[in-house]
Amino acid sequence: MVNDLLTYKAAAAQKVRQAIARRAPDAQERKRLFNLLMRDQWLQGPYLHRMMRKHLRHGVSSCTNQFIVRSDKHQSFVADGKLVVRIRIAPKFGSHIDLVTTSSGKGMRLQSSNLRVVLNGDVVQIHYATPSSLGAPLARASWASTRATPRPLRTRMARRTAAALAGS
Numbered sequence: 001m002v003n004d005l006l007t008y009k010a011a012a013a014q015k016v017r018q019a020i021a022r023r024a025p026d027a028q029e030r031k032r033l034f035n036l037l038m039r040d041q042w043l044q045g046p047y048l049h050r051m052m053r054k055h056l057r058h059g060v061s062s063c064t065n066q067f068i069v070r071s072d073k074h075q076s077f078v079a080d081g082k083l084v085v086r087i088r089i090a091p092k093f094g095s096h097i098d099l100v101t102t103s104s105g106k107g108m109r110l111q112s113s114n115l116r117v118v119l120n121g122d123v124v125q126i127h128y129a130t131p132s133s134l135g136a137p138l139a140r141a142s143w144a145s146t147r148a149t150p151r152p153l154r155t156r157m158a159r160r161t162a163a164a165l166a167g168s
Contacts, residue, residue: 009056012052012056013037013052015055016042017034019051020051033047065119065120066116066117066118066127068114069087069117071111071112074110074115075088081104082105084101085098085099086098099124113130113131114131
């Protein structure tokens with residue numbers, strides 16, 4: 001989730017840079033606005049603030065086949081020689097979902113990592129994991145993609161969600 005927000009912010013900053021280049025006639029004023037934007041102090045300038053609010057898409061995503069699992073909402077363990085990632089769901093929405101991967105899990109440390117889960121037809125992919133942090137800058141570490149075979153979804157809501165995501 002954090003990665004998406006930082007991506008949206010970087011894209012908005014790029015559009016604001018273009019708007020500054022078009023609007024600011026004075027080179028010194030343009031340099032001042034660029035510096036404020038580069039230092040992430042765009043709240044100080046009314047024009048920058050207005051442009052960032054215009055271009056920053058507040059967490060809106062057009063992806064319908066993937067979601068982020070926070071580090072406190074999953075656990076991983078090895079069963080029958082395969083890595084199993086258990087996604088914990090609130091009891092009112094159904095039982096936990098176990099994703100049995102094709103990997104043995106050797107060398108994978110998913111504790112305190114956010115997971116990006118991609119639904120691709122009947123295949124569920126744990127695309128990558130990023131170490132989660134509290135307020136720290138974006139972590140650059142990532143792990144290899146692992147395909148997972150999900151166990152059958154037992155709840156009606158889980159089946160509907162999977163069907164809706166697979167159909168999109």
